[in-house]
Amino acid sequence: MDTTAKPQYDNGVVQYLTVGAVAFLVLGTFMGTFAAAQLAWPALNFDIAEITFARLRVMHTNTVIYAFGGMTLMATAFYTVQRTNGVKLWSNAMAWWTAILFTIGLLAVVVTISLGMTTGKEYHEQEWPLAIAIAVVWTLYTFNFMMTIASRNKETHPNVYVSNWFFMGMMIAITYLYVVNGLAIPVSLFRSYSLFSGVQDAMIQWWWGHNAVGFFLTAGFLAIMYYFVPKQAQRPIYSYRLSVIHFWALMFGYVWLGAHHLQYTALPDWTGSLGAVISLAMIIPSWGGALNGMLTLSGAWDRLRTDYILRFLIIALAFYAMSTFEGPVMASKTVNALSHYTDWTIGHVHSGALGWVAMVSIGALYHMVMKLWNTEMYSMKLINFHFWLATIGTVFYIVAMWVSGIMQGLMWRAYDEYGTLAYTFAESVAAMHPYYAMRALGGLLFFSGAAVMLYNVVMTIRMANAKSTSQVEAHA
Amino acid sequence: MSNLEQHLGTDWSAMTGQDWAGLIITVLVFFGMLITFWLTLRPSKRKELEEEKYKILKDD
Ligand code: HEM
Numbered sequence: 001m002d003t004t005a006k007p008q009y010d011n012g013v014v015q016y017l018t019v020g021a022v023a024f025l026v027l028g029t030f031m032g033t034f035a036a037a038q039l040a041w042p043a044l045n046f047d048i049a050e051i052t053f054a055r056l057r058v059m060h061t062n063t064v065i066y067a068f069g070g071m072t073l074m075a076t077a078f079y080t081v082q083r084t085n086g087v088k089l090w091s092n093a094m095a096w097w098t099a100i101l102f103t104i105g106l107l108a109v110v111v112t113i114s115l116g117m118t119t120g121k122e123y124h125e126q127e128w129p130l131a132i133a134i135a136v137v138w139t140l141y142t143f144n145f146m147m148t149i150a151s152r153n154k155e156t157h158p159n160v161y162v163s164n165w166f167f168m169g170m171m172i173a174i175t176y177l178y179v180v181n182g183l184a185i186p187v188s189l190f191r192s193y194s195l196f197s198g199v200q201d202a203m204i205q206w207w208w209g210h211n212a213v214g215f216f217l218t219a220g221f222l223a224i225m226y227y228f229v230p231k232q233a234q235r236p237i238y239s240y241r242l243s244v245i246h247f248w249a250l251m252f253g254y255v256w257l258g259a260h261h262l263q264y265t266a267l268p269d270w271t272g273s274l275g276a277v278i279s280l281a282m283i284i285p286s287w288g289g290a291l292n293g294m295l296t297l298s299g300a301w302d303r304l305r306t307d308y309i310l311r312f313l314i315i316a317l318a319f320y321a322m323s324t325f326e327g328p329v330m331a332s333k334t335v336n337a338l339s340h341y342t343d344w345t346i347g348h349v350h351s352g353a354l355g356w357v358a359m360v361s362i363g364a365l366y367h368m369v370m371k372l373w374n375t376e377m378y379s380m381k382l383i384n385f386h387f388w389l390a391t392i393g394t395v396f397y398i399v400a401m402w403v404s405g406i407m408q409g410l411m412w413r414a415y416d417e418y419g420t421l422a423y424t425f426a427e428s429v430a431a432m433h434p435y436y437a438m439r440a441l442g443g444l445l446f447f448s449g450a451a452v453m454l455y456n457v458v459m460t461i462r463m464a465n466a467k468s469t470s471q472v473e474a475h476a
Numbered sequence: 477m478s479n480l481e482q483h484l485g486t487d488w489s490a491m492t493g494q495d496w497a498g499l500i501i502t503v504l505v506f507f508g509m510l511i512t513f514w515l516t517l518r519p520s521k522r523k524e525l526e527e528e529k530y531k532i533l534k535d536d
Contacts, residue, residue, distance in 0.1 A: 007536070009536075083532070083536050084532055084535060161528065161531065161532055162528070163532075227532065230529070230532060230533065231532065231533070234533065235533075236529035236530050236532075236533060237529045239526070239529075240525050240527075240528050240529040241516050241517060241521070241522070241525050241526065244512075244516045244525065245513065245516055245517070248508075248509065248512045248516075249509070252505050252508060252509055371536065
């Protein structure tokens with residue numbers, strides 16, 4: 001292929017982040033599968049404190065969300081901002097610093113959690129020195145991204161493409177949410193106490209917690225969707241106007257949802273009702289967005305038969321639509337009374353995390369690998385194989401959790417004719433065993449798919465490097 | 477007071493500063509959304525906005 005006519009972009013840092021994201025996907029899903037196996041077969045805790053379920057679970061969430069998800073967001077943001085605005089990064093050096101510090105910071109997070117250092121706040125377990133370091137790195141990332149947009153040629157690029165809006169919305173929201181929820185008083189190098197307590201602590205925690213889902217795991221990955229679906233399909237997004245509405249509705253709406261995590265607690269009842277009502281309203285923009293992505297293919301659905309990367313992107317949208325319907329249903333007080341504290345929540349999380357976040361990321365990562373190394377993939381067949389491993393693994397996982405979650409909910413609330421509970425808690429735990437084994441199998445399939453992807457990506461890069469070396473030698 | 481009045485009624489004198497702040501933000505967001513819908517969905521804007529979507533297809 002002729003590369004001379006192409007605009008020159010800063011690709012090195014994006015290449016690093018792309019490979020890093022794939023490696024962290026493998027590591028994170030390995031931890032998830034191991035944690036799932038520990039729940040099914042507790043002997044796998046081996047009485048080693050550093051890898052017991054309690055710690056491994058948090059190592060897993062930090063690795064998949066921040067290391068895999070965060071690196072994917074950095075790679076795609078730096079990749080797309082250059083192309084949609086027709087400029088190089090504002091600072092390539094700053095991007096490299098961001099990428100390297102982010103990697104070191106996250107490895108430190110995983111190690112410190114395994115050593116038992118944690119704030120105990122979900123999705124914000126990092127102790128204060130690491131939390132500050134992450135906030136600084138995030139600010140560098142945000143600043144560089146915005147300055148790149150600002151430095152575009154406004155004659156050739158008067159407007160800013162919608163994927164950039166989603167990225168910016170995520171960056172701004174995550175900055176203030178992470179900082180406010182993290183406000184704490186340090187008492188030693190690795191110990192601090194939150195500035196909030198009691199009901200305020202719960203409220204702030206879930207204001208952050210749900211927005212980590214809404215902005216980090218949704219808005220950021222929608223940015224990916226709005227760029228990579230049209231690019232891979234080679235067709236424009238179905239409706240640009242719908243994407244604008246989608247953006248503003250998410251920005252205005254998401255921040256109100258947090259209280260749906262706190263139904264039937266010490267919080268005032270109306271806050272839970274508000275959370276539930278706005279959750280319901282969010283179905284409209286979410287489905288609008290999912291349809292916008294899917295209808296991009298209208299008239300060209302046959303592409304799905306041959307384009308395996310597009311398959312990842314489109315099935316991700318199907319899971320996005322499904323989990324944004326399931327979430328509001330679970331937010332309603334009636335359903336929440338059954339589903340809360342059960343595995344149904346875990347199933348819902350993973351239909352979003354595996355089905356939406358991981359699938360859309362995988363599609364975008366494959367697309368970028370081919371563009372960045374200017375080559376075809378080492379094996380398209382392996383991508384197809386990966387697709388089926390990931391899809392079947394996800395379905396196994398969520399079906400197992402639906403059954404076990406609903407069963408748990410029903411067992412906990414069942415009582416006999418004398419009004420005493422029909423089952424002990426231990427009985428409900430024992431009843432979960434087959435479903436936990438099924439989830440571990442689903443996880444194993446998903447993890448194997450990730451390992452296949454890493455192999456395929458490494459082989460592709462080696463192939464591309466060998467080709468360019470032989471071309472250089474032929475010229476010499 | 478009927479049940480409905482009781483349900484929908486507000487004791488305005490009991491509103492705290494935070495209640496007012498929340499109410500005002502909610503109403504502003506509501507109008508913000510209305511304005512956004514209007515600006516985006518006006519038929520006269522259609523051509524200009526929809527043109528944006530073709531640009532990324534030739535960016536590399
Ligand atoms: C092989 C794939 C995966 C497996 C087997 C797996 C397994 C698990 C397990 C066993 C838990 C703990 C559940 C419990 O406490 O009962 C968990 C929690 C969690 N995982 Fe995964 N996981 C996988 C992939 C992912 C990915 C890719 C993401 C995000 C992108 C993710 C996000 C989460 C989150 C957010 C939680 C916490 C859920 C909550 O607290 O409600 N997981 N996972």
